[in-house]
Amino acid sequence: VKKAKTAKDSNTHGLTKCRVLLAELEAHPDAWPFLTPVNQKAVPGYRKVIKKPMDLSTIREKLTNNQYLNLETFIADVNLIFDNCEKFNEDDSEIGRGGHSMRRFFDKRWTELLD
Numbered sequence: 001v002k003k004a005k006t007a008k009d010s011n012t013h014g015l016t017k018c019r020v021l022l023a024e025l026e027a028h029p030d031a032w033p034f035l036t037p038v039n040q041k042a043v044p045g046y047r048k049v050i051k052k053p054m055d056l057s058t059i060r061e062k063l064t065n066n067q068y069l070n071l072e073t074f075i076a077d078v079n080l081i082f083d084n085c086e087k088f089n090e091d092d093s094e095i096g097r098g099g100h101s102m103r104r105f106f107d108k109r110w111t112e113l114l115d
């Protein structure tokens with residue numbers, strides 16, 4: 001017998017996918033520049049150029065505190081990491097290339113898990 005789908009149910013499944021995706025991003029070999037917030041004291045120009053900093057530990061904290069309503073709001077924060085990286089880093093740099101690599105990996109994985 002089919003169970004009635006509640007908002008909570010569909011959200012629950014979306015949040016399970018967020019947990020799966022975040023664990024895979026954190027474990028990726030190219031994730032090291034994105035694991036913790038950019039040290040704005042150590043990186044000249046970062047505070048001025050990047051208006052909305054984001055990193056994987058901040059996303060982990062928000063997920064733990066139930067701050068993502070659905071998969072879409074989670075995906076928006078992950079994309080913010082990669083957009084910030086493209087803005088601040090040359091494509092032909094170690095961190096720039098890492099950002100492109102992580103974005104390609106993420107795009108492939110969330111579309112495979114599509115909510």
Ligand SMILES: Cn1cc(C(=O)NCCN)ccc1=O
Nearest residue numbers: 032033034038043085088095
């Ligand atoms: C994502 N990102 C990271 C750094 C960085 O220095 N990360 C240190 C990792 N331990 C600098 C610029 C940048 O856009």
